[in-house]
Amino acid sequence: xxxxxxxxxxxxxxxxxxxxxxxxxxxxxxxxxxxxxxxxxxxxxxxxxxxxxxxxxxxxxxxxxxxxxxxxxxxxxxxxxxxxxxxxxxxxxxxxxxxxxxxxxxxxxxxxxxxxxxxxxxxxxxxxxxxxxxxxxxxxxxxxxxxxxxxxxxxxxxxxxxxxxxxxxxxxxxxxxxxxxxxxxxxxxxxxxxxxxxxxxxxxxxxxxxxxxxxxxxxxxxxxxxxxxxxxxxxxxxxxxxxxxxxxxxxxxxxxxxxxxxxxxxxxxxxxxxxxxxxxxxxxxxxxxxxxxxxxxxxxxxxxxxxxxxxxxxxxxxxxxxxxxxxxxxxxxxxxxxxxxxxxxxxxxxxxxxxxxxxxxxxxxxxxxxxxxxxxxxxxxxxxxxxxxxxxxxx
Amino acid sequence: xxxxxxxxxxxxxxxxxxxxxxxxxxxxxxxxxxxxxxxxxxxxxxxxxxxxxxxxxxxxxxxxxxxxxxxxxxxxxxxxxxxxxxxxxxxxxxxxxxxxxxxxxxxxxxxxxxxxxxxxxxxxxxxxxxxxxxxxxxxxxxxxxxxxxxxxxxxxxxxxxxxxxxxxxxxxxxxxxxxxxxxxxxxxxxxxxxxxxxxxxxxxxxxxxxxxxxxxxxxxxxxxxxxxxxxxxxxxxxxxxxxxxxxxxxxxxxxxxxxxxxxxxxxxxxxxxxxxxxxxxxxxxxxxxxxxxxxxxxxxxxxxxxxxxxxxxxxxxxxxxxxxxxxxxxxxxxxxxxxxxxxxxxxxxxxxxxxxxxxxxxxxxxxxxxxxxxxxxxxxxxxxxxxx
Numbered sequence: 001x002x003x004x005x006x007x008x009x010x011x012x013x014x015x016x017x018x019x020x021x022x023x024x025x026x027x028x029x030x031x032x033x034x035x036x037x038x039x040x041x042x043x044x045x046x047x048x049x050x051x052x053x054x055x056x057x058x059x060x061x062x063x064x065x066x067x068x069x070x071x072x073x074x075x076x077x078x079x080x081x082x083x084x085x086x087x088x089x090x091x092x093x094x095x096x097x098x099x100x101x102x103x104x105x106x107x108x109x110x111x112x113x114x115x116x117x118x119x120x121x122x123x124x125x126x127x128x129x130x131x132x133x134x135x136x137x138x139x140x141x142x143x144x145x146x147x148x149x150x151x152x153x154x155x156x157x158x159x160x161x162x163x164x165x166x167x168x169x170x171x172x173x174x175x176x177x178x179x180x181x182x183x184x185x186x187x188x189x190x191x192x193x194x195x196x197x198x199x200x201x202x203x204x205x206x207x208x209x210x211x212x213x214x215x216x217x218x219x220x221x222x223x224x225x226x227x228x229x230x231x232x233x234x235x236x237x238x239x240x241x242x243x244x245x246x247x248x249x250x251x252x253x254x255x256x257x258x259x260x261x262x263x264x265x266x267x268x269x270x271x272x273x274x275x276x277x278x279x280x281x282x283x284x285x286x287x288x289x290x291x292x293x294x295x296x297x298x299x300x301x302x303x304x305x306x307x308x309x310x311x312x313x314x315x316x317x318x319x320x321x322x323x324x325x326x327x328x329x330x331x332x333x334x335x336x337x338x339x340x341x342x343x344x345x346x347x348x349x350x351x352x353x354x355x356x357x358x359x360x361x362x363x364x365x366x367x368x369x370x371x372x373x374x375x376x377x378x379x380x381x382x383x384x385x386x387x388x389x390x391x392x393x394x395x
Numbered sequence: 396x397x398x399x400x401x402x403x404x405x406x407x408x409x410x411x412x413x414x415x416x417x418x419x420x421x422x423x424x425x426x427x428x429x430x431x432x433x434x435x436x437x438x439x440x441x442x443x444x445x446x447x448x449x450x451x452x453x454x455x456x457x458x459x460x461x462x463x464x465x466x467x468x469x470x471x472x473x474x475x476x477x478x479x480x481x482x483x484x485x486x487x488x489x490x491x492x493x494x495x496x497x498x499x500x501x502x503x504x505x506x507x508x509x510x511x512x513x514x515x516x517x518x519x520x521x522x523x524x525x526x527x528x529x530x531x532x533x534x535x536x537x538x539x540x541x542x543x544x545x546x547x548x549x550x551x552x553x554x555x556x557x558x559x560x561x562x563x564x565x566x567x568x569x570x571x572x573x574x575x576x577x578x579x580x581x582x583x584x585x586x587x588x589x590x591x592x593x594x595x596x597x598x599x600x601x602x603x604x605x606x607x608x609x610x611x612x613x614x615x616x617x618x619x620x621x622x623x624x625x626x627x628x629x630x631x632x633x634x635x636x637x638x639x640x641x642x643x644x645x646x647x648x649x650x651x652x653x654x655x656x657x658x659x660x661x662x663x664x665x666x667x668x669x670x671x672x673x674x675x676x677x678x679x680x681x682x683x684x685x686x687x688x689x690x691x692x693x694x695x696x697x698x699x700x701x702x703x704x705x706x707x708x709x710x711x712x713x714x715x716x717x718x719x720x721x722x723x724x725x726x727x728x729x730x731x732x733x734x735x736x737x738x739x740x741x742x743x744x745x746x747x748x749x750x751x752x753x754x755x756x757x758x759x760x761x762x763x764x765x766x767x768x769x770x771x772x773x774x775x776x777x778x779x780x781x782x783x
């Protein structure tokens with residue numbers, strides 16, 4: 001299998017048309033010790049534009065090649081500084097200026113809570129900058145292949161042997177001298193590598209129109225396809241948790257009834273359970289006041305009345321019936337319940353207003369049950385008594 | 396492997412005895428003048444020496460545990476530092492006799508009127524405390540004894556089986572080390588404020604311990620190398636590794652310290668925050684800020700570039716710096732309980748004489764009896780050949 005692949009490789013390698021411009025002279029070595037020795041000799045001989053290719057990282061190679069400190073550290077440090085700056089400005093703008101929220105009594109912008117984000121962004125941007133920096137600066141991105149690719153040399157240097165290539169850019173480069181030198185340090189299969197035709201003639205294939213069109217088409221298709229697919233995908237419920245069930249919803253179709261509606265009118269002449277018809281609508285106050293309060297004044301009914309009052313009445317009349325709710329000045333001002341008129345009313349009058357409404361106040365008969373309306377009357381009496389307490393009320 | 400038989404000069408031990416003598420004088424006088432202050436200062440010294448001793452043991456065990464080769468030439472330095480462990484038995488005595496000056500919870504009348512201390516009494520009581528003290532020192536001593544015995548034997552026998560034995564020992568030691576170190580940190584330092592608690596406290600002390608010990612090992616190794624006591628084949632790559640480890644563990648310390656702080660700061664519960672409030676008033680805030688910069692920010696920026704870590708001179712300076720930072724860290728942990736505002740008098744100078752002096756004595760004694768390099772270790776050759 002391996003042999004087949006290598007053979008195919010060789011055929012492919014010969015297919016790349018090569019120019020006559022020399023890129024480098026390359027030699028292969030069999031053992032790590034030999035290549036380390038060769039690297040040291042090469043740097044000793046004064047070559048500095050050369051590189052060593054090994055199938056796996058070799059410890060001690062940096063020293064043998066006399067590699068200078070790279071600028072990756074400085075680059076990464078600047079990237080990290082960018083990250084930390086971005087994080088501080090982002091949080092400073094978001095929580096310090098644009099959208100101020102008090103969270104846990106802390107200052108809008110506080111350094112302590114921002115440190116985890118500063119930490120994360122520092123690392124994230126360092127990582128991203130280094131990856132893209134590698135692609136652009138080290139791999140020289142518009143150039144998509146190295147002349148050493150698809151050569152006999154690289155085939156072995158990336159699998160079973162070790163190689164060194166002295167590049168033509170070197171100041172003291174001379175093909176014959178380099179060949180002799182490499183043979184002198186024990187190099188085998190010495191090969192002169194030429195630039196492929198396409199590397200020197202054409203601009204990088206990345207800038208070719210066809211490729212750029214392809215990128216645009218891929219981007220558009222991906223975006224539209226993604227948009228469409230996501231619209232469908234998010235509507236798939238993995239579990240419907242009984243969202244869909246056979247049930248009669250209000251104001252919808254239903255096959256249960258003949259007329260196909262889910263909502264039905266009550267049968268003529270029937271009343272709902274607990275419903276008591278009110279027959280005093282439109283009667284004068286003098287008649288209504290004769291109504292007696294069926295709910296006794298006791299702790300339970302006052303408590304019930306207070307709950308209902310706070311829910312339905314307080315938004316306009318205020319929690320203590322003084323007509324001082326936040327509706328004041330935004331609406332016809334709701335009247336106080338402590339006026340002489342209301343105090344002198346019988347329970348029936350108050351009940352009648354709640355049931356039928358008065359002026360802008362609508363009827364509350366639908367929202368509040370009959371007993372609860374009477375309980376509210378009891379609670380209003382309590383509020384009135386509290387507002388106009390006499391000395392004898394004091395313990 | 397040729398071993399270097401250059402004996403360590405006597406003047407190290409002599410200087411050690413001199414410094415220890417001065418330190419001892421300060422400690423004794425300090426105890427006589429103000430027993431409580433003396434006790435707190437002495438606790439500071441004791442915790443520092445514990446850091447160095449068990450840190451040395453932990454680094455020895457770590458090397459066996461992960462099978463490191465580059466650190467083999469330095470291992471004897473770690474082992475010599477761990478030689479402080481047997482001395483802890485004597486060093487702990489003055490603390491045992493001044494428990495009442497140090498720990499609020501040792502007063503029965505205080506416990507009786509305090510529901511929190513009452514609830515913590517099953518753990519914080521004298522008998523159980525003593526059991527834990529003995530347990531910790533015993534664990535450290537036993538492992539120290541066996542590790543160094545095997546290591547020493549290997550110098551002459553060159554038997555690889557001894558390495559395998561120590562690997563097994565280090566596996567057993569790892570969990571026991573973390574348990575015993577956490578217990579020591581909680582007992583001796585966290586229980587100074589018995590109402591306060593932090594579950595990360597043991598890890599915090601561990602981080603400081605490793606930073607401090609690595610710094611001392613780096614300093615001593617560089618000093619030995621510069622004066623020709625270690626193999627000349629030892630290159631910058633090994634020291635670079637030490638420096639990287641020091642840098643890494645220092646970041647770990649900052650990470651842990653911040654983790655402890657941010658949780659308490661965010662929750663903002665008075666029963667937890669008061670520990671930091673004590674360190675943020677009456678002058679302590681300068682110590683706290685100083686700790687942040689001395690222990691983390693400055694060393695982080697200085698140790699970040701590679702060039703600093705391959706340069707032995709700068710590395711040596713930074714290792715002294717980190718030892719001082721750990722001293723400051725312990726001062727910051729212990730002393731706010733003693734005094735509402737930071738104190739620095741002649742009493743506090745004891746640590747700067749006693750601790751280095753004692754380390755020198757132990758080192759000198761050990762070095763006069765044993766090789767400075769584990770010549771029988773099968774990994775030594777790989778360690779000396781180590782390149783990045």
